[in-house]
Amino acid sequence: MDGEILRDPTRRFVLTSGAAVGGGLLFSFSVAAEGQAAEAAATFNAYVRIAPDSGVTIASKIPEVGQGIKTAMPMLIAEEMDVDWSAVTVEQAPADFKTYGRQVAGGSMATTLEYDGFRRVGASVRALLIAAAAQRWKVAPDSLTTEPGFVVHAASKRRTAYGELAEAAAKLTPPDPKTLALKDPKAFRIIGQSHKSQNLDAITTGQPLYGIDVRVPGMLFATFAKAPVYAAKVASADLAAAKAVKGVKDAFIIEGGTNLQGLMPGVAVVADTWWAARKGRNALNIQWADHPTAAQSTAAFAAKAAELAKSPPQRVDHADGDVDAALKGAAKVVSAAYSYPFIAHANLEPQNCTAHVKDGKVEIWAPTQNPEPGRKLVAAALNVPEEAITIHLIRGGGGFGRRLNNDYMVEAAAIAAKAGVPVQLIWTREDDLQHDFYRPGAWHNFTAGLDAAGKVVAWNDHFVSFGKDKEFAPSAGFNASQFPGRAIDNYRLEVSVMPLGFPTGPLRAPGNNAFGFVLQSFTDELALAAGKDPVAFRRELLGEPRLLGKPGERDSFHTGRMRGVLDKVADMSGWGRKLPTGTGLGVSCHYSHLGYVAVVMQVTVKEGALKIDKVWTAADVGRQIINPKGADQQMQGSILDAISSTLRQEITFEGGAAVQSNFGDFQLLRMSEAPPIEVAYVLSDNNPTGLGEPAYPPAPAALCNAIFAATGKRIRSLPIGDQLA
Template identity: 45%
Template sequence: MQPDTTVLTRRAFLSASLLAGGGLALDFTIPVQAAVPAGASVLGAFVSIAPNGAITIMGKNPEIGQGIKTSLAMMIADELDADWAQVSVVQADVDPDRYGPQFAGASLSTPTNWLPMRRAGAAARDMLLRAAATRWNVPIDQIKTAKGRLIHGATKRSLGYGDVASAAAMLTPPDLQTVKLKSPDQFSIIGQPTRGVDSGRVIRGEPLFGIDTRLTGMLYAAYEAPPAHGAKLRSADLSAAKAAPGVKHVFQIQGAGGPGGVVEGIAILATNWWYANEARAKLVLDWDMTAAKGHSSEDYAAQAKALLDANAGIDFERSGDPAKAMAGAAKRIKSRYDYPFLAHATLEPQNCTALYQNGQIEIWAPSQQPQPGRELIAKELGIPLDKQIVHITRIGGGFGRRLNNDYMAQAAAIAKALPGVPVQLLWSREDDTRRDFYRPGGWHEFEAGVDGDGKIVAFTNHFATFGADGKSQRFANMAERHFPARLVPNLAFTQSYMKIGIPMGALRAPTSNAMAFCFQGFLDEVAVLGGRDLPSLILELCAEDKIVGDADAPDIAPKGFHTARARAVVEKVVEISKWAERPKEKGRGRGFAFYFCHQGYFAEVVDVSVADDKSITVHKIWAAGDVGRQIVNPMMAEAQVRGSILDGLAQALEGQKITFTDGAIEQSNFSDFRLGRIDRNPDVEIAWVLSDFHPSGLGEPALPPVIPALTNAIYAATGTRVRSLPIEL
């Protein structure tokens, strides 16, 4: 789902209604012009003001630690001129009619909500001002607001927001397209480093996450799914498992479709999860593995090599005459790059709690997009949307995994089989690793030619990936405008396709997390070939001011690639890292990379040393980013950049890869799919480059460049090129 503009109208600001306690409740919906059926989705928010001035703001989007529950509330509260100390934020349940898309992914929450949330706060403030003007019988322009109070300067009178909330609720809302918004210099909450509204509760270990859900009489469910993707259950002996300690129910669940929904298997329910999971070992199951045969990571790598060798890819981007330009180039270089399948490895394993009774189901789900989860339950289990109540819990790591709602449908299927019994489904770590939607592997062959000045005159890329019928599958694709497309006069991007039997999905900065490594690594090779460094090559490619790709749209951060913004972050990171003074001694080096994705621009420099035993130490990383004119919450923004960088380092340095034979995943836990370690975390220095555009999100754009910056640094330190991930020297 990629909404490209959000419009808030006066008509959509549905009502201002009195609360029972005499406060103000502002309820409004915001139509979204997006990739959704007309009129089917709305964007909304809910603000209530109590008589004592306490303000409650509903947090509509899922919170994964990215801070959106805090930052969206900050947008509303600032335009409302609220006292942040009086604001509380409550997680909203799923309600598409009221809140519109409730979605956490693709770094979209900030850009799609920047104006709507501010307009919501400004509209509420306008109504409060008019109510105060009526009470005092003074012109509205004589009244100012500050920290939840209305102030009449001439008479030095003041009122708290709660004092006029009831009267304000009776007024007609303003035109939300023309309601006056603050200028950035007037912000008092936006732009301030602000602790997450739930941070204290997280630190104290209070129940917030899906896994924390507890209901009276709840049973705990473990689920035995097929041991390989594509396997089918032939027979099952459940007797021993049924007799295991603490076990209350054991039964088969029929599959309802592909891996994205209810997968067939055996549900075991017990008085605690340990009992349920231990009973799995007592199941006697016979699986038909026929459909899983042939889906092996080694086989895919061999197929990809054959496709690259054949050099018969399908064009999807071409300009000029690359073959002719390549033949006439002063120097040429050709290289192959590859990267593995990856799992998400979320700290909180997949889980969901469900209660089915009287034809209605109630769900507690740590989902990144719970609305499609409701639709999945309706489709596969026949429970209508109006018979579903879905509570959004805090999420203990998503990274794109929880954009899929298979665990949600699975829990609903188990609960439907046990009406009146609350059920909590929890996957083991091994389940989580082996039943993922994986970042697909990929294989690239590059060739480039430069003239006598080191300028690129020809550039080609052949991408062996997964797809069929002349088209790549989602998450195994590549943008036709991928940098340096449309900046090099003679260029060709081609693709060859393989069929795949393993589920694929979005991993933080999907596609970009892999493409950056390949393209920026090879461009560093091209720079060296031309006798220059990568920053100067990028600056040359971006020398002309232009927009590549999508044209700018109103009211949202632009999706097109702006060369001027790219230049600015490259120049900034060169400055703060003192690139010109980088070390030259053997075993120590700095690498640079730049990338644009998710509407954000990041350039990064990594400083590494490589010891004689080939161990790698990352000393420091510099990052310069442009995500528009305003950083909503600098504290959370820096945390997102650091987290992205650490994720990228782990992918490259910790041996992360998923391998499989005949559809069976060979990794199982953090022991063989390692995460980064605190003692390996480098110092990270972050600089913001502010540009005159609406702000964009920060969940992803800082991740892609860190991997090629690291591998380019290893080359600078050792002279050894890293063209395959994870890094093995």
């Protein structure tokens, strides 16, 4: 169907099997490019162990950071295997690209990439078990069926448990998974049903699961002090004073480098407890060398952005039609400037990693979202081959894109290499907020033209961001595929950039987390200028159902799918109903990470105090929701995350250093502020896609548009802060 991401038809599935340690059957599956060996070109790998008692263990290859993937992906395998979910135990697989291929918790891509493949993994296991039973009973395989955990021969009323067939199945030639029929979704028993994480009880009772819970024999604890100004070197440090602190075993300088994504200069303190390491760190009296980034500040960025906005753009990245002529002939021209700040990820578990370096080998326990780049960083820093590094994937206490970078991993490895013993590095909260890969701030200077009927006939955005020449800083870019690009005949994207000395990177729904705010807020302004209802104006702007872009492209946009969720959320919220004075409804809709999401918020503002009364949201992520409980939680969590950043969060810089240092000045949403969120799904005939990120982008604009509806106050810069006072 139009708008789907097309699977590569040259890929083939490869299945191998063998005896599992301790008895039973081990299935190993991989997908390789046609003509390539699975060992060399695997794009994913899954392992299924069947024990003699028919217990099934499924390895989950993708890092778990709270997005529920450790539950959802094994559900796909279990469904097609035809086993009871209660018989399944899920294990986290280690980081191993040669075996598993892509192991990344990012981009909401797991469902998109793995949905069909993992189902075929399960179907292949089932086929082998049926073949083993057919040999045992000397009957045709097509005369057999399965019930959860059993192969059944209805004619003779025989049934055998999977565990009894496992050894025989291990000796058979695996089938070609492409030839296997998958279940009709109407027959699903596991997919589409809500299942909680197998770790839920441990999570809620505080049992050790996370990176900071790792314990290795002989392990010491470490802190690592880095300059407030990124990449500044150590001029001097009182190592003796740190070593004099009770419990401190060593303190030393790490030279580091200039790669903002890698090992930075700093001073490590290693001790028998983390608190002793921190006390030793406090005694260091570090003097930092001068660094050019010290000249950068939030005030300087804002001043430069204002200057650039008034000047001709440095370049034009995209131009359709004749924007200037269309604006000149427009019945009404609307201009507005929007901005958003740098923000930190602020995952609740600070960055941490445990590492052991011995005899040329490195063993790492890390809550990483993207282990392979971390392996490369460690290999380069320690001058060891990548194959000498073992990475254990540990559940992360939140990620939101922060743990796609692995600076904490290479720091732990470098400290452990010098300490000569296993070391667990744990950052302080101040380290975490002041040494992040921030979501970059930016400025959008919009001008749009409306004709006499209130239709948008021209759109210009002078986008001011960070970068050098024609390159944006990481995660600082913007492109014309964002709606309403391609839907308006006269559309232009102008760009100006300024240099940046701070590291930036992806934050949940990268880029889109800010684009949704500016695009959908300005769209609301245009609806007002056109004298039209905000929902009706968006319906008109979307126009007839059609694909904008090319089939199979990630940024292709189907207007009909967006119209579907917009109509759904309008209906859910009772859009258009009369509300009390001081109460307003705001709407927003945005496409990101292959998901179409619309949000309506109701707010009440009294004497400058904001209360979010309720949120409604609808999503179209294809024809199947794998785990409804997990999906609802991702939708709700994304929206709460977005509300939190919209209300109060910003990172500012003075003298080349981040000002905010802890949750006192970088505030998260309080439970008392969290509104009820009603979630619905619009199923469409498209491949299933992910839900970890798409609900975030429309939420800030829905909130700000609701504030305007309640008060007449237009929010054009984030965070909202005290703008309502």
